[in-house]
Amino acid sequence: MVYAPDVVDQTPDGLDPNRPVWIYCGTGYRASIAASTLEARGYEPVVLADAGVTELLQTLSNKG
Numbered sequence: 001m002v003y004a005p006d007v008v009d010q011t012p013d014g015l016d017p018n019r020p021v022w023i024y025c026g027t028g029y030r031a032s033i034a035a036s037t038l039e040a041r042g043y044e045p046v047v048l049a050d051a052g053v054t055e056l057l058q059t060l061s062n063k064g
Helices: 029-040 052-062
Strands: 021-024 046-048
Touching: 021 029, 029 046
Parallel strands: 021 046
Antiparallel strands: none
C-alpha cells in the first residue's frame, strides 16, 4: 500500500511493477493522480482506494 503523495515526484523504492499496488490518501483526489502516474510508468494492477482514508474511518466509526 502506498500513500499517494509519495508517488507523484518519484516512484518509491521497493515497488514491483509486476505486483498489485494499492494507492490511498485522505479523500481520494491525490490517490487518483498517483494511480494514473503509476499506470503511466507501467505498474499493473494499480488499485485505487478512491473513497479515501477519511471516508473509511467515518464508516468504521459509524459501525461502532
